[in-house]
Structures are given as structure tokens and as C-alpha cells.
Amino acid sequence: EIVLTQSPATVSLSPGERATLSCRASQSVGKYLAWLQQKPGQAPRLLIYDTSKRAAGIPARFSGSGSGTDFTLTISGLEPEDFALYYCQQRGNWPLTFGGGTKVEIK
């Protein structure tokens, strides 16, 4: 099973600041890394798939990068609606696995 480790667990930032979230895999997942956002009481929502491709309707301030085992989600210029939980998920190997999540909270 591929273990995904997200860091930090929580990051405190102010609106307008840049958020950099990390996801490290225990073995290569190729390009099949997705990022999802989840707000309280809601289902997750896809932000990024295949490491760096934005889903439809996702603002350009969200970007993904990386390869193999190290991946990053960057939010350039946090908006109030971006304060939420973020999960990475690898979709290239069975079983599919999720990272433990990073909470982006308002400082």
C-alpha cells in the first residue's frame, strides 16, 4: 500500500498569503496524484488531477506540481473561501490511498 504523508498538518495564514502544501508518497505514483478540497459538512471537491491539471472551474491561484514521490499544492493569494481541508490522493495503484490532510486556517 502506498502511504501518502501530508505536511504540515495545519498551516495558519492570512488572506492574500501563499499556501504551500506538501504530499510525499512512500513509492512512486507516477503522475496519478490528485488534490481535493473539503469544507465542513461537505463532500470533497476535486481541485487538481494528474499532478498539475486544474479541474474545470478551479481558479488559477490553485496549482499543482511534482512527480514520482513528491508533490506540492500551491495556493497563490488565499481567498476567504480557500480556508479548508486539503487532501492528496493517489489514483495509480491499488488500493487507492489518501493523505492525512492539511488544514489551512485563518491566522
Place this chain on the structure above:
Amino acid sequence: QVQLVESGGGVVQPGGSLRLSCVASGFTFSTYAMHWVRQAPGKGLEWVAFVRYDGSIKYYADSVKGRFTISRDNSKNALSLEMNSLRDEDTAVYYCHVFATSTDFDYWGQGTLVTVSS
């Protein structure tokens, strides 16, 4: 628009059984693989089970293997999860999830809460 509507959650005693359902609309259900994903209260996401578009291949998380059974009825656009020998640690919101690899086709239901408690 794509909709996934789960039902069947509730409170069940340890060792009991429950059957979850997910009815899909807004896309050609019979051509997409389907997944169940769960989230324990205050915890992260855990993938639970997968079924191929035609039902011929199924995968399970080790934590539920031998106890849960995923199935689908393409004539009814319906996905199911039969859960037996339920344990306290199965308490979670269960989501129905569909996605297509390397595309942004990715949809989740609203979730249904399963509580295992005596």
C-alpha cells in the same frame, strides 16, 4: 447535471449488517467504475471499495475485505455496499464517488452516516 444520492445509513449494533445504496443520474452510469469512500468523525478520507463499470472486477480495502461487498445494477443506475460484521471503527460517513482517470470527471454524493454502537 451529475448527481449521486446515497441512502441506507443509520445506527446498527456491533456485529450487525447494513446495506447502503447510491443512485446515479446525469451520466452514463454503465460506462464508469464506481467507488465507496468513508470518513470517520473528525478523521480523514479512506477509500473502501471499487467496482468496474461492468461489475466484473472488485477491489476492497484490507480493513473491510471479507465483510463488505460492493455491487452495481446498471439497469437501475444503482451502486450498493453490503456491510456485514460491522465494528465500531466502521462508524463513518460513506460517500459514493465516481471519477475517470486523467480527466476532471469527478463527482461525490452527499454522504450517508453509518453509526455502529451498542
